[in-house]
Amino acid sequence: MSQDLDTMIREMREGVPAGRVPARIFNDREVFERELTRVFGKAWCFLAHETEIPKPGDYVTRYIANNNIIVARDEKGEVHAHLNMCRHRGNMMCKSEMGNASHFRCSYHGWVYKNSGELIGVPYFNEAYDKKLDRKQFGLVKVRVDSYAGLIFGTLDPDAESLEDYLGGFQFYLDIYLKQGVNGSEVHGPPDHWVAETDWKICTENFSGDGYHTPVAHQFGFHLGYFPSSGSTHSKGWAVHIPGKGHGIGLGHTPGMQPFFGYPDDLVKQMHESLSPKQLEVFSKTRTAVGSVFPNLSFLIQPLSLEPGDPGVRFCTMRLYHPVGPGRMEMWSWCLVPKDASDEYKKAAYQAYTLAFGQAGTFEQDDFENWTKVTKMTGSTLARDVDFPYIQGLEREPLTDFPGPGYAVEPYVTEDNFRNLWATWARYMEGE
Ligand code: FES
Ligand SMILES: [Fe+2]
Missing domain, CATH: 2.102.10.10 (Rieske [2Fe-2S] iron-sulphur domain)
Structure with a gap:
């Protein structure tokens, strides 16, 4: 007999810091209905x-x-x-x-x-x-x-804190996506928009920095050479989150690669104007930046080779997960490009985005195949009392000399960001 929702969430408040998250949160009618008022009715x-x-x-x-x-x-x-x-x-x-x-x-x-x-x-x-x-x-x-x-x-909450406080320093990392050029970023065409039998939270979690799934779920990319110079170095990098806010980002590195590889020189020059020295210190080492703003907005920058083995082009996608039922969501996915980039770069970045993401994108299909099955399985009766382990990096200390705000750990493959995400979600669900 599974617990009532209040008990489950109360126990989750203690379970998450110890590295346990109930499977039931990923597909449950009561959870969905409460999220509408307690999460989406309160958040920005x-x-x-x-x-x-x-x-x-x-x-x-x-x-x-x-x-x-x-x-x-x-x-x-x-x-x-x-x-x-x-x-x-x-x-x-x-x-x-x-x-x-x-x-x-x-x-x-x-x-x-x-x-x-x-x-x-x-x-x-x-x-x-x-x-x-x-x-x-x-x-x-x-x-x-x-x-x-x-x-x-x-x-929807007239008493909500300001957006600035809500983002709570995560702006430092959002700038990586939004200030790629001196005049900021723009959407490249209308978004892809579709319905998926997937719980929105699985996507938010994955894009808070799930570097763990990449070599397995997106194995084809490694085998066929769509990832420029990747492979054994994949786990290097940082995971950062804003404690108490639910926002998190994974910043994967490729040691030995040229800083800002995959961007044309004029854009690198623009970024030296649009980003601060501390942001440049973080971003110049980063190959993949995958982050989520609580509750349901995510971003990704990564390099992709348009032809297997070529040096790769960086592209940026922004995505929104809108819950429409238990285990069901509408999804929007955009390609973001720097406003002042050349047409040639915009075209190449859009091409890379389209190959990888949007309904027909290969990476998107890898992900949704897994996320849809997670949703299906976690909605079953036996799954209701099962916990998942979220203990990666549980004993690790945060970095003390990291240039950006928030709680930063090394390496990139860890579950610190997810524990912060689920602790935040549980607090909202309790109505705090
Ligand atoms: S005019 Fe809009 S419902 Fe009547
Ligand atoms: Fe993925």
Whole structure:
């Protein structure tokens, strides 16, 4: 007989620091339902990259928990987020995932809203309402937004700490993805978007720095020579997390490789302007940077050879895991490129991204095959009382001379980041 959810989470608070995580958290209806309010109802959740909506009127629709949200840039250039629900009877206002519109008109009775959320048009205002409806009270429901280096986040919690405090120093590492050039990064085309029978948490964990799976799950890459000069050196590097915040990153090294290999010279020059000396110290040694912002946004930079054996090109992907049911999620995956990179580099980086990630990407398929099966198995009745070991690196001391913020350990293959992730998740689930 499995425990009730409260008991499981209470015991998890003690179990995680000792290196134990219950299998049940990866596929369970009660867990999913509680996550909607306790995790996604409280955290800062990623909505969109500013370069997805560069012009006045541009919008995308995304989710926080089960709330469909319109993220739009108004005529003055300001970004707004609103629940995509008409205030008359609750119809969905905007039915496309992206586009450009100065106004949204409801398809049911025709109420019209500005893209900044105000209700400005009510059919038969005089005849039906005798002019008595106060339009000011019936604007779209607003969601609090803030942004960092092009990333727009929203929170459903009016009392949430600032985004800056929420990220808690993880900005140092996010800059690796977001400030690859002097004018920052941009999305290269629309995202890949699909549904997977996978729990979102498995993806967040993997992208918090699971260097352990790479030589096995992505073995083909080593065998066929898609990883420039990798192999036995794979475990070298650092794992860093922000204690108490749930954000974590793995920074894999390839000793002996040229700093910044896989980037053209002009981009390396730009990074010397856009990144601080401490960031350069970390990043110049890094070949793979794989990190997650709690709860469900991840990034990866890695080099990939477009032809087996060639010197490789670095590409960057950003991904979002949106839970839609127990063990089920919608996934968005973008290619990020430095805004001021050459067209030639952008094309090569996009080619590398597409070969490896997105629905048809080879690495993506390796991962989802495993993640879907983890989800299936952990949702079974016998699995409900099973714990998994998270003891890698349990006795290791953090580095004292690491140039960046947070708790840093060596080598890269460890489970420190995951223990921090699950301890944070359990705290949210307890409602702290
Ligand atoms: S539901 Fe939108 S106008 Fe009636
Ligand atoms: Fe992977």
